Each structure stands twice: as structure tokens, then as C-alpha cells.
Amino acid sequence: MRQGFDNEKYISLQAEHIKERIAQFGGKLYLEFGGKLFDDYHASRVLPGFEPDSKFRMLKSLSDDVEIVIAINAGDIEKNRARSDLGITYDEDVLRLTDIFRSYGFLVSSVVLTQYAGQPAADLFRRRLEDLGITCYLHYPIEGYPHDIDLVVSDAGYGKNDYIETSRPLVVVTAPGPGSGKLATCLSQLYHEHKRGIEAGYAKFETFPIWNLPLSHPVNIAYEAATVDLDDSNIIDPFHLEAYGKMTVNYNRDVEAFPVVKSLMEKIMGESPYQSPTDMGVNMAGYAIVDDEACREASKMEIVRRYFNAAEQVKRTGAGAEQVDRLRNIMKKAGVTKDYSPARSAALLREETTGAPAGAMVMPDGSVVTGKTSTRLGAASSLLMNALKAVTGVDMETEVISDDAIEPIQRLKTHRLGSVNPRLHPDETLIALSITSATSEVAARVLEGLKKLRGCDAFFSVIISASDEELLRKLGINVCCEPKYERSGIYHK
Incomplete structure (x- = not known):
């Protein structure tokens, strides 16, 4: 980066x-x-x-x-x-x-x-x-x-x-x-x-x-975004000026x-x-600071990230609408919009064309990779695998994880743990990838790509599970979600 x-x-x-x-x-x-x-x-x-x-x-x-x-x-x-x-x-x-x-x-x-x-x-x-x-x-x-x-x-x-x-x-x-x-x-x-x-x-x-x-520097404005719950602000120090x-x-x-x-x-x-x-x-x-423009760009992205995280929390809990309003004003101050990251438009477009939840991630070289919900993987897992392929130079059409690693996990989930969703979450996907890497050089190479994703920005067209967000953040991936759920209803686990 x-x-x-x-x-x-x-x-x-x-x-x-x-x-x-x-x-x-x-x-x-x-x-x-x-x-x-x-x-x-x-x-x-x-x-x-x-x-x-x-x-x-x-x-x-x-x-x-x-x-x-x-x-x-x-x-x-x-x-x-x-x-x-x-x-x-x-x-x-x-x-x-x-x-x-x-x-x-x-x-x-x-x-x-x-x-x-x-x-x-x-x-x-x-x-x-x-x-x-x-x-x-x-x-x-x-x-x-x-x-x-x-x-x-x-x-x-x-x-x-x-x-x-x-x-x-x-x-x-x-x-x-x-x-x-x-x-x-x-x-x-x-x-x-x-x-x-x-x-x-x-x-x-x-x-x-x-x-x-x-x-007015975005680094300082980003701090206001980070402390929006305190309703405080940066100001010129009048005592120092005097x-x-x-x-x-x-x-x-x-x-x-x-x-x-x-x-x-x-x-x-x-x-x-x-x-x-x-x-x-x-x-x-x-x-x-050795590259002011790089810090400006990173700070603007952080401001937008804070907005989406706050909007997601409002959707999850019903609380914090005033913070979202303040973050809108902070975005205006920084001169950015919700579409500042190209990952958002890419994820929303992929959802529109496939009719299912999707995700997108900005790669270290600036390119954007997407992932969609499939029969085997959820949107977060699909995006993670495609991003790993991209940074390790593996063809997107290559099936990296063997069925022998995926199917036992799916059976355990649906037959023993009572899950109605057989699709693998990111943590389960990484376990399956690790198992496959013992006998597959390609899987081992893809697994090594994890460290290259640290600092990348991912955007999802729906709110993903809290456990999926936590796993991606542990990998150093910055996560934003469109503040809407995949399905209608009033209870979302």
C-alpha cells in the first residue's frame, strides 16, 4: 500500500x-x-x-x-x-x-x-x-x-x-x-x-x-469522525495564537x-x-508525514468508513441516528461522498447483476475484485477467495479449495450444528483452504496471500454477520456494509 x-x-x-x-x-x-x-x-x-x-x-x-x-x-x-x-x-x-x-x-x-x-x-x-x-x-x-x-x-x-x-x-x-x-x-x-x-x-x-x-486537513477531520459519539470538535488553539x-x-x-x-x-x-x-x-x-497526499486520501476513506459503520449500527440497534447526521456533515467538510471508495459501486453493481448479496475489495494496486454469494460460499468468503487469487496471481476460474475439504464442514454445519445455511463463512473457508494447502501447492500459495490484504478496503452490498466482519478485520481488512439486510424481517441474528 x-x-x-x-x-x-x-x-x-x-x-x-x-x-x-x-x-x-x-x-x-x-x-x-x-x-x-x-x-x-x-x-x-x-x-x-x-x-x-x-x-x-x-x-x-x-x-x-x-x-x-x-x-x-x-x-x-x-x-x-x-x-x-x-x-x-x-x-x-x-x-x-x-x-x-x-x-x-x-x-x-x-x-x-x-x-x-x-x-x-x-x-x-x-x-x-x-x-x-x-x-x-x-x-x-x-x-x-x-x-x-x-x-x-x-x-x-x-x-x-x-x-x-x-x-x-x-x-x-x-x-x-x-x-x-x-x-x-x-x-x-x-x-x-x-x-x-x-x-x-x-x-x-x-x-x-x-x-x-x-x-481542515483530512487527518484532523478524520479524528472528529472517530470521536463523533462525544460530539466534540477540533478548533484553533486561541491561547497558542495569542x-x-x-x-x-x-x-x-x-x-x-x-x-x-x-x-x-x-x-x-x-x-x-x-x-x-x-x-x-x-x-x-x-x-x-512523508507523503501528504497519501495521508489525505487514507483519511478521507476513513471518514467514509466511519459513516457506514455508524449507519450499520443504527440498522442493527436502532440507536445513533444523530451520529450518522453528524458524520454526513463531516463528510461534506472533507469533500467526500458515500461513493468515495470504488468498492461500493462495484459491490452494488455485482448484486444488481446477480440478484444476490455481493462484495468488492480494492487491491493494493488499485484494481477492484468482486465476489458473489454461491452455493458453497457466502459473499464474504467468495470475496476473500477472489482477493487472495488476485494478489497471488491465480486465475479466478481455478477451484482452489477441494470438495473433500468443503463438504465435511457443510455436513457438520447442517447435520450436527443445526444450521440451515450450508455456505461457508470466511473462518470456515480459511480452515478448508488450510486443509487443502497440505496437498495443493496452489492452495498453499493462495493462503500466503493473506498478509498482502492487510489495509485493503472491502464493501458489501448488505450487512454481513458480526462474526464475518470480525474475521476480516482480524486479517487487517477494512470493512464497510450498505446499511440494509439481505432479507426482510425484524429479527436478524
């Missing part, structure tokens, strides 16, 4: 910039880490060449100087708040994150329960952490937070919080999700460090919006919160080291 982003340059620039920020504050920095750390697929889609684990690899280059503090809101534990992308609760994700960090050699020094007010579920989780040998600290609600500066920055405010014992120059404060109290944890630590006469500072690491790209006469982009919530954050830092440190929310950031992603 066309690359627009130099990943290695980014990792190097980002690590050096963070080192500079540590030095700026005398050797100790609390870094609020926003966004996804391990699996930032949004960034990899809008910045082609950005690896989903780039931020993690960047931290790995600093690992000897890094320790991790994980913040979780005690109220979220009580409410069993869950990550929709992983299907696990926030407290379980704390354990997952701890395991991942430790498996890569990072020091996870502690977990902090923020907004702790004696919640029974939080107490249970605290005991669980202690049984696992994980140090747990408590941070409490502060009346009038954050606007009552004098109370917040006092022994009755931040002073009530436990002081988190840390030992390394870079303390990364991360969390299972938003609203976990990362910023409050960082500022509370600054208060305690300065009371102890220890120099320390604060910075924020968030990839989007990219501050040194224009407000202080330096330079136009930079920031998120409206960060801009709105900055006067309070600045006042808190002034109260803690004597003066604020920052004149704008842009100053607080350490993001260097904009400097690693």
Missing part, C-alpha cells in the same frame, strides 16, 4: 522529544498517555505506514527510564464499565494492561483508584490487587474540583491523596479508557513532589488532532479546560511552564 508516514522517523523523533521534556523539568516527568497504546488502528489507517504498536515501541526505546502507573476510576469499577472493543470491564483491563507491560519488560509500579469514596466493588478490586502483589493507591473526590483552585491545591485537596512512590525519570500515567483520572493523577503527583522539594513536570501525549496540520502568533490545532475540551489546568500548575509550581494546551503536548506525528 502507498506509504505516507515514516514510522521509524516518528519513533526516533518522539523519543528524543520526550527526553527533552524530561530534562526541561529537572529530570522527572509525569506523562499523561491518551489514546490507544498497543493497537492504534485508527492512526495506522489515516497515516499509512504508522504501525499500530508504534507508541508502545517508542516507549520501549526508553524502557530503562520508564515506569507505568495505571489509573482507574473507582466509580467505573462500581458500575462495571466495560471496553466495547474488547468486551471486558475496566478493572479486568487493568490486569490485562499490567500483564502486557510486564511481558515487554516495563516496570508497572502501581495502580491508583481515583474518585475513591468507599465503593464496595472498588474495595474488592483493591484487595484483589494486593493479593496479586500490585501496590494500590487511593485518590479521593475533591469538593469544587477543579475550579476551587485554593482548595484543590491544598492539604485538604490533593494533599489527601496517597503519594504514589515512583523511582524513574518518566512516569507514564495510562488508563483503560477516558474519564479514569489521568490528568488529576499527574497534577496530584506534582503537588506531592513539589511539597517534598522534588522537581517534576507534566506533559500530555495524544496523537490526534495533529497540532501542526491545518484544521502567546506566539501561530495557528495550531487542538481539541475543544482541552482548550476549554486549559485555563483551569494552567491555574492549578501555577498554584503548584509557582508559575505555569505552558502558555497553551498545545504547549503541553509532546506529539511529533506531523513531522513524520
